[in-house]
Amino acid sequence: MKIALIGYGKMGKAIDAIATAKGHEVILRVDLNNKHLLEKEHLGQADVAIEFSTPETAYSNVMKCFEANVPVVSGTTGWLEKLPEVNAIATKEGKGFLHATNFSIGVNIFFEVNKRLAELMSTQPQYDVRMEEIHHTQKKDSPSGTAITLAEQVLAGIPRKHEWINQESSVEDKLVIISKRIDPAPGTHTVTYTSPIDDISITHTAHSREGFAAGAVVAAEWLKGKSGVYSMKDVLNL
Known part of the structure; x- marks a missing residue:
């Protein structure tokens, strides 16, 4: 699976390590220094995006993934007032979107x-x-x-x-x-x-970030190729 990582702080790096260890290919690592990579020509090469950025940039990042027709797993919090709008767009346009406040x-x-x-x-x-x-x-x-x-x-x-x-x-x-x-x-x-x-x-x-990062990778594996709005309840069949 080809993954685009949007947000490359401590959580992004932990996700990178787990995804790579599981045999996935991280083809894009986006941080504040290379935001120009958030374009369809780059994002479109990924099977799924995993987004752990900031409350200020999360909405824009998710919209960029939708424009590139790439399913996106988002774990950014602090922007939840925008979620109903994002869910409505994903449903209407048939985009794949999964948000969780915690992936553990x-x-x-x-x-x-x-x-x-x-x-x-x-x-x-x-x-x-x-x-x-x-x-x-x-x-x-x-x-x-x-x-x-x-x-x-x-x-x-x-x-x-x-x-x-x-x-x-x-x-x-x-x-x-x-x-x-x-x-x-x-x-x-x-x-x-x-x-x-x-x-x-x-x-x-939590003893470390590993549980959160591992859950995000599991969610990305599950979301690949899907459209619609989902949660970790769907991934874990709870």
């Missing part, structure tokens, strides 16, 4: 556990719920995309919480997300339910 197989299983726990706790008003996420200091968005996904799942399951807020002090009808930036920290997410009697917590802790 473990995290995607964690998402399913989080949804189920929220459903169970919806009838237990004696429990308050809060979240905490920890990432490295170079993390560009706060809260993380993974934390927002977890929060939206909790809100869907627990009607007494109306929205999430990113602060440390609790508010009765809001889900508090506490964001910490500490080096080194690839990523830890904890959801805690607290009552006067006991606490229930679920936690996912």
